[in-house]
Amino acid sequence: MTPADLAVAVLDAVSGAVEAGQLQVDVPAEAVIERPKSRDHGDYATNIALRLAKPAGRRPRDVAEVVAGYLRRRSGVAAVDVAGPGFLNITLENAAQGALVETIIAAGTSYGYTTALSGQKINLEFVSANPTGLLHLAHVRWAAVGDAMARLLAASGARVTTEYYFNDAGSQIDRFAASLYAVAQGEQVPADGYHGEYVIEVAQQVVADHPGVLDQPRAIALEVFQVHGIEQMFAQIRAGLDRFGVHFDVYFNERDLHRLGRIEETVVRLRTQGHVYEKDGAVWLRTTDFGDDKDRVIVRSDGRPTYFCADLAYYVDKRDRGFDRVVIILGADHHGYVPRMRALVRGLGEDPDQTLEIPIGQMVTARGGKMSKRAGNVLTLDDLIEAVGVDAGRYAMVRSSMDSAIDIDLDLWASRTSENPVFYVQYAHARIASLLRNAADLSIDSGDVTAADLSRLREEREGDLLAALGEFPRVVTAAAELRAPHRVARYLEELAGTYHRFYDDCRILPRGDEDPAPEMVPRLWLCEATRLVLANGLGLLGVSAPDRM
RNA sequence: GCGCCCGUAGCUCAGUGGAUAGAGCAGCUGCCUUCUAAGCAGUCGGUCGCAGGUUCGAGUCCUGCCGGGCGCGCCA
Known part of the structure; x- marks a missing residue:
């Protein structure tokens, strides 16, 4: 039960x-x-x-x-x-408790999956870093959290599309191109430009790929550096996310919003609805009518739309693509964006409580390990993978509430000791896998789970373990609904501990030439059920469940 | 000044209004000739930042204050 x-x-x-x-x-x-x-x-x-x-x-x-x-x-x-x-x-009753094992074995890799969110079509956007630099720790946190969240939402029955918004237009991009150009010419990078060794690497690569570029007039050369610099940065970002096990369904280009006239359309729509006015030569959106603390410019006095304006068009585009919920994970350094975005949604005549959700994540720092110089004084995704590996990196990012600022101890997460929570959980899985291998070596046949006498699971530690296993579907659902993947990690740590205590107390396989105890088969099934839950849970976090350690 | 987040054991942090507030680490004491000791048991450790309020019941909700982080641009 x-x-x-x-x-x-x-x-x-x-x-x-x-x-x-x-x-x-x-x-x-x-x-x-x-x-x-x-x-x-x-x-x-x-x-x-x-x-x-x-x-x-x-x-x-x-x-x-x-x-x-x-x-x-x-x-x-x-x-x-x-x-x-x-x-x-x-x-x-013992039998009712034990029957849970059968339920879990029957459900297999889909135990924990529910229909709690079925019918919801959710667009989940995260990372969306500009292609002007390498991914740093905060981006990594959103990558790990966002990816886990997507898995949780899907496991709870929602239809989820993950999306990376790729800003490939605008002033930041111009600055990046100018920085590349300056470096390629051996000049000083402009004060408002981009620094770090990666800028030099990218510039050198562009020159290598386009030998005559520095002989071209400045405007043409800048264009070359812009197009190919972004291309390279984006390839690096994607490759890094790939290595981290994060794959987006859609990489959306800001340029397409411009090219397809979506930005124009959105301005016209807002103008028609009467939420727009002109002042100082610019076009403003009256977001204060809907709870923002000041009105926002959407078209600059020189006629170029602001980033915010593109973001509006992007939201509209997502809604037009049929998503009934638009979720955007942002860092705390962008939280000022929330009221104006919500105001926009109201201006469009929609209820932001129903259609828009912007979880805000607090910042990340790291200590220990060795710091990379490649991107300046920040730690990149590649640095993190090199320092602690993918599993520990993802787990470290996902085990704390997004509301908490975290300070990652690289030495701890790199350690192969019980101090490291991810090893504690993975060890429990490996321990069970090893036990099941031993059972197979002893030619033990557990038969079919439906034939096992699961009412024999009546020891206190067996009951604790059964109760913990029974919690899993509720943990997954709650984590999905609350957009809180860290709950799954905390649950797994508890489950691992509960298993270790069971293991310590309840002998499973016969020692030496003993005959198998009557509890052996039900206990083996209990172990397999636990292994499944650990594997499913780690899978939802994008962390591997090793059979050996 | 205004807005968002945080403040819980020495440290890092869990805790969607419920019973005696938890875990890991650090400290101390034990447990391996037999299923992985990357484990387990015990012990030490708390005015849940402070003060009010709502409730049968508050770490959790509301108000004020204190401390810390992050924002407040025709940058993103």
């Missing part, structure tokens, strides 16, 4: 009481089932009586007694106690 099954049972009990006239209350849509921290409080607990007491006009403990009476009749439920202010503490 899973917590979800139990929630249904609890609601059925409430319905039964209502139908029998013992309770006058609307049956709620959901019941909260939680795992009590203390084993004395049963396998599961629900606060349903506390929630129903007020609408029912009864004391919480009275409601609890009534519901408990019905719940006790449910098969699989061994005991129901009313405790404290009115909690129901529920103990399951």
Whole structure:
């Protein structure tokens, strides 16, 4: 019996009481089932009586007694106690608990997947770094978090498209081209230009690919450096993300918005809706009508649209492509962008609470390891991969809440010790894989899971492990709904610990020439179920689940 | 000045209004001739920044204050 099954049972009990006239209350849509921290409080607990007491006009403990009476009749439920202010503490029968293993084995790699978000078509944009530099730590964080989020949303039934917005037009690009040109000519990079060794490398490559470029007039040379410099930067960025295991469904070029007239269309649409005015030769959007703290320029006095204007057109384009939710992960250094974007959505006559979501992630720093000089004084994606590897890099980025600024200790994440959380989790997986190999070497046949006597799983540590495994689908759903992949990582760390404690307490394979214990087969299935959950969870984070370490 | 985020054990951080606030690391004490000790057990450690409020119940929600991070451009 899973917590979800139990929630249904609890609601059925409430319905039964209502139908029998013992309770006058609307049956709620959901019941909260939680795992009590203390084993004395049963396998599961629900606060349903506390929630129903007020609408029912009864004391919480009275409601609890009534519901408990019905719940006790449910098969699989061994005991129901009313405790404290009115909690129901529920103990399951061993067989009902053990049956979870069968559920997990049957679901296999899709255990944890739900339909919680089915019907939602979500566009998830992240990273979107300008092709004027290498990806640094903050970009890496959004890459890891965004990719995990995409996997979580998909696992919860949403249709997800991941997208990287590629700014290949505008003043930053011009500055980048000017920097390349200056370097190629052996001149000083302009003060507002780009620095770092990578600028020199790119400039040299452009010159190598286009030998006559420096003999061309300045305007033409700048164009060459711009087009091919961006091309190279973008190739490097994509290659790096590839190595990191992050693959976008769509790489969207800002240029296409210009080329296809989408920006013009958007300005016209906003003008028609009366949210636009002219001042000082520029075109302004009256975002203050919709909660922004100042109005925003969308077309500059020289006639060029602002980046913000392109962003508006991009949002409209996503909506036109049929996405009912536009999610954009941004760093805290861009959070000022949120109110104006929301204001725009209102200006278009849509409700930003329904269609737009901008999770803001706090900044990342790193210490330890050796710092790279290649990009100036910042740590790049490649530096991180070199320092700690892909698995540890991704895990380090994804295990903390986006709301927390993090400081990555490179020495810790590079270490192959228990200090390193990713090894702790991966080790549990490898340990199980090793155990299952040994079982195979001993020619042990576990048969079919449906034939195993799973009611034999009645040790306390077995119960703890079963309960932890039962939590997984809810953890995945919550992580998806709250856009909080770190919850999966924390859960896996707990699950790994619960497994290690089980392993320490419960012998599985026979020693020496002992005969196999009757618990052996059910325990082997319990191990396999745990291995599946660890592998599924790590998979959602984009981290490998090794069979050997 | 205004806005967003953070403040929880010595350190790094979990904790979608529920019971006695947790984990890892660091410190101390134990456990390997048999399934991976990259593990486990025990122990030490807290006015959940401060003060009010809402609630049967607040680390969690509201208000104010203190401290830190990040923003507030016809840059992104």
